[in-house]
Amino acid sequence: MGKLFYFMLLPSPIHQVSFRGKTLFVKRDDLIDPFVSGNKWRKLKYILQDAAEKNKNHLITFGGAYSNHLLATAAAAAKNHLKATAFVRGEMVNNPTLALCKLFGMQLQFTDRESYRNKTDLFEKHYSNDNSVYFIDEGGASKEAIIGCAEIIDELLEDFDYIFCAAGTGTTAAGLLKGINKHQLPTQLHVIPVLKGGDFIRDEIANYESDLSKLHLHLDYHFGGYAKTTPELITFIKDFTSSTGILLDPIYTGKMCYAIFNLMEKGIIEKDAKILMLHTGGLFGILGKIDQFS
Ligand SMILES: *Cc1c(COP(=O)(O)O)cnc(C)c1O
Numbered sequence: 001m002g003k004l005f006y007f008m009l010l011p012s013p014i015h016q017v018s019f020r021g022k023t024l025f026v027k028r029d030d031l032i033d034p035f036v037s038g039n040k041w042r043k044l045k046y047i048l049q050d051a052a053e054k055n056k057n058h059l060i061t062f063g064g065a066y067s068n069h070l071l072a073t074a075a076a077a078a079k080n081h082l083k084a085t086a087f088v089r090g091e092m093v094n095n096p097t098l099a100l101c102k103l104f105g106m107q108l109q110f111t112d113r114e115s116y117r118n119k120t121d122l123f124e125k126h127y128s129n130d131n132s133v134y135f136i137d138e139g140g141a142s143k144e145a146i147i148g149c150a151e152i153i154d155e156l157l158e159d160f161d162y163i164f165c166a167a168g169t170g171t172t173a174a175g176l177l178k179g180i181n182k183h184q185l186p187t188q189l190h191v192i193p194v195l196k197g198g199d200f201i202r203d204e205i206a207n208y209e210s211d212l213s214k215l216h217l218h219l220d221y222h223f224g225g226y227a228k229t230t231p232e233l234i235t236f237i238k239d240f241t242s243s244t245g246i247l248l249d250p251i252y253t254g255k256m257c258y259a260i261f262n263l264m265e266k267g268i269i270e271k272d273a274k275i276l277m278l279h280t281g282g283l284f285g286i287l288g289k290i291d292q293f294s
Contacts (some may be wrong), residue, residue, distance in 0.1 A: 007079055008041065010294050011155035014276070017244040020261060022271065025160065026246060029153065030253075030281040033075070035100070038281020039172040040072035042148040043140035048076060050144060056134035058083040060127060062119050066088060066097050066227070066251075068282045069139045074106035083132075085109060089116045096287040141171050146208050149175020152278065153183060160276040162269065164190045164260050166252040168226075171199035172280065173215075174208040181211050187276075188217045190269075192256040195226035221259040227251050227288075233258055234292050249285035250292070 012029045029038040036044065049060065059077050063086060064072040070086050077084035085107040086277060088098070092110040101108065115122060119137065126135045136142075149172045163180070167173045168223050173191045180187050193201050206212060225232050229250050237254040241247050249256040263269040285291065 005248075008036070012152075015246070019240055019243050019248060022261070022264065024260070025274070025276045027155075027276055027278045028246075029152070030247075030279045030283060032281070035075035035104070036072045036079075037068070037283065038279065039149060040069050040140065040281065041070075041076075042152060042175070043142070043145035043171065044072060044076055044136075045148040045151075046144035047136055047140060047148075048080065051082070051134040052080075054134065056132060057081075058085065058130070058132045058134065059136055060085050060087075060123060061136040061140075062087045062116070062122075062138040063089065065093050065095055066285065066288045067139070068097075068284065070106070071097050071100050071104075071284060073136065073140075074101040074104035077106065078104040083107075083271060086112045087116060087119070087122055089113060097284055100284070107165050122131060127213055128224075139169050139171065143208070145171050146175045146178060148176070150179035150182065152176060153179025153185070156276075159185060159274075160187050161189050161273040162190050163278060164192065164256055165275045165278040166171050166256040167191045167193045167198065167201050168195065168252065170204035172278075174205040176278070177205060177209045177212070177215055179207065180214055184266065188214050188216060190218060190259075190263075192218050192259045194252050194255050195220055196222050198222065218259055218263065221255050221262070223255060229289060229292060236261075238293065246279070247283050247286065248279075249282045250289045251285040252282050253279055 009031050012032050015026045015028055017024050032041045057080055061073050065088055074084050087109050123135050134219055165173055177189050180189055223233050233254055236258045237248045250259055264271050
């Protein structure tokens with residue numbers, strides 16, 4: 001396990017930036033590692049520890065063709081001399097994320113959407129007689145992931161009024177809320193689902209944490225749905241990045257950061273609140289949308 005931490009920048013630093021007259025604190029989980037970045041490292045940490053304890057040397061996981069989780073798993077496997085195989089949803093394609101996965105030595109198995117739906121079936125079908133394999137669910141979703149994400153809160157040395165994070169499955173948000181409740185912080189957690197109909201995230205979080213009193217979901221910042229963008233979002237990301245030197249991705253962190261400033265403009269969040277924005281990484285998401293930035 002020593003090796004796992006050796007490469008990682010932990011605890012991740014908090015940088016203070018100023019944008020549109022507002023001071024913002026940014027927890028730079030994007031700096032933990034260039035490839036095993038952000039919440040994907042937080043989620044993998046105890047999964048990899050468990051795999052090591054069980055003497056498994058072949059990670060099997062699942063994801064879409066632009067999955068930050070696949071890239072994180074591929075890089076983490078390579079650093080730790082583990083094999084990695086991914087079932088990739090949909091027909092065979094190539095893109096920058098998958099090319100990097102392959103560079104790190106990950107084997108890719110493109111899988112039609114129908115078979116992809118049942119991941120345990122897929123795993124059983126291909127690996128039932130293989131003792132070396134370790135199953136990692138899509139996005140790293142697991143109870144180990146929640147524990148890893150809660151550690152983000154353990155690293156904080158001062159209080160914030162609000163913590164903001166982006167949500168896809170809600171696992172990261174669940175871990176943050178667990179950490180906030182464990183430390184009995186006054187901090188409120190504001191979560192920005194990046195997909196349409198993100199209300200399910202409340203139920204997802206409730207599976208892991210019963211006290212939801214500090215949770216606020218903002219459902220109107222999906223920009224048309226998962227991985228959808230608008231010119232307004234792209235303009236915001238360009239403006240923020242050129243003004244602060246901190247890159248945002250258009251899938252997750254860009255939408256969350258847009259929400260922070262929009263909620264302040266609307267008066268829903270006070271302008272003088274002390275806000276910590278969790279930068280969950282995922283910067284290679286920019287490459288999938290690069291034509292929109294040029
Ligand atoms: C995967 C990802 C998320 C979403 O995390 P969940 O735990 O699934 O909610 C947020 N930000 C980035 C950059 C991601 O890659």
